[in-house]
Amino acid sequence: xxxxxxxxxxxxxxxxxxxxxxxxxxxxxxxxxxxxxxxxxxxxxxxxxxxxxxxxxxxxxxxxxxxxxxxxxxxxxxxxxxxxxxxxxxxxxxxxxxxxxxxxxxxxxxxxxxxxxxxxxxxxxxxxxxxxxxxxxxxxxxxxxxxxxxxxxxxxxxxxxxxxxxxxxxxxxxxxxxxxxxxxxxxxxxxxxxxxxxxxxxxxxxxxxxxxxxxxxxxxxxxxxxxxxxxxxxxxxxxxxxxxxxxxxxxxxxxxxxxxxxxxxxxxxxxxxxxxxxxxxxxxxxxxxxxxxxxxxxxxxxxxxxxxxxxxxxxxxxxxxxxxxxxxxx
Ligand code: SAM
Ligand code: SF4
Numbered sequence: 065x066x067x068x069x070x071x072x073x074x075x076x077x078x079x080x081x082x083x084x085x086x087x088x089x090x091x092x093x094x095x096x097x098x099x100x101x102x103x104x105x106x107x108x109x110x111x112x113x114x115x116x117x118x119x120x121x122x123x124x125x126x127x128x129x130x131x132x133x134x135x136x137x138x139x140x141x142x143x144x145x146x147x148x149x150x151x152x153x154x155x156x157x158x159x160x161x162x163x164x165x166x167x168x169x170x171x172x173x174x175x176x177x178x179x180x181x182x183x184x185x186x187x188x189x190x191x192x193x194x195x196x197x198x199x200x201x202x203x204x205x206x207x208x209x210x211x212x213x214x215x216x217x218x219x220x221x222x223x224x225x226x227x228x229x230x231x232x233x234x235x236x237x238x239x240x241x242x243x244x245x246x247x248x249x250x251x252x253x254x255x256x257x258x259x260x261x262x263x264x265x266x267x268x269x270x271x272x273x274x275x276x277x278x279x280x281x282x283x284x285x286x287x288x289x290x291x292x293x294x295x296x297x298x299x300x301x302x303x304x305x306x307x308x309x310x311x312x313x314x315x316x317x318x319x320x321x322x323x324x325x326x327x328x329x330x331x332x333x334x335x336x337x338x339x340x341x342x343x344x345x346x347x348x349x350x351x352x353x354x355x356x357x358x359x360x361x362x363x364x365x366x367x368x369x370x371x372x373x374x375x376x377x378x379x380x381x382x383x384x385x386x387x388x389x390x391x392x393x394x
């Protein structure tokens with residue numbers, strides 16, 4: 065049976081204050097959207113209230129680019145959290161600006177946060193995020209600590225594991241889950257954004273990571289099953305969990321319950337191919353009646369399993385990624 069599609073990942077902005085090696089193409093300037101191309105707060109809230117919520121979406125994740133760079137992000141969180149139908153509102157961030165914003169975001173209704181943290185070594189971290197000036201690791205770490213103190217629960221840390229870059233830190237990162245109720249999620253590197261690095265370095269199979277962690281501490285399957293694609297395990301006696309997101313080594317397309325809305329209003333049913341995308345911003349600005357937009361989105365939900373299947377037929381997608389993860393809203 066196909067899963068209910070009720071989860072929308074909303075990219076608030078295509079810009080970012082980091083330039084992670086795995087997310088952005090090397091040595092190339094990305095072309096950013098102009099302000100007028102980005103959905104305004106009003107347009108986004110109209111689409112949510114009048115199109116997505118009536119189509120059955122109740123769970124929302126704000127992402128980017130870096131969502132904390134979007135001006136008025138706290139007000140947006142408050143407005144989305146206030147829809148009676150909203151069951152869950154979460155954010156994925158690099159946490160660089162989080163320390164100063166965590167309390168306001170929490171007060172506005174945000175409860176769940178995923179933070180990218182690819183390294184515990186400041187030097188490695190800076191190399192990964194492309195920072196050449198003062199180290200940014202400490203400020204990100206402070207953002208994580210503040211979010212924890214403010215009460216974000218669950219607090220999840222995302223790690224993209226890249227051979228020869230940060231794979232030597234897997235045990236140290238996994239160990240963060242022992243004493244803290246943090247959930248560390250290891251993500252297989254995908255050839256989106258920086259295909260050159262991917263071709264050069266390759267990726268680490270989640271199975272190998274589980275083996276490594278299991279050899280050190282033992283590893284049991286956690287009792288909880290998350291909403292998303294992660295397989296969840298636990299070091300025996302640990303307070304937190306370990307998640308493995310294995311989109312390269314495993315196909316979870318038949319469990320996929322999500323769609324993605326880009327900052328410029330394209331609705332995308334599958335991360336890995338561009339089939340079926342709808343340009344909702346242009347339609348809205350041209351005055352296409354809301355009930356027609358609802359019909360189009362409803363139709364796309366019905367077609368989603370076939371669109372996902374298209375990616376399954378070709379393994380890791382059709383290989384043509386016109387956009388990076390920061391532009392799609394990974
Ligand atoms: N800037 C925010 C952040 O980094 O958390 C949100 C946007 S970022 C595009 C969302 C997620 O996509 C991050 O967890 C990041 O690690 C992941 N990501 C980006 N490029 C990736 C790639 N090539 N393979 C796997 N994950 C990737
Ligand atoms: Fe920015 Fe997030 Fe991409 Fe890193 S992964 S460059 S923080 S959007």
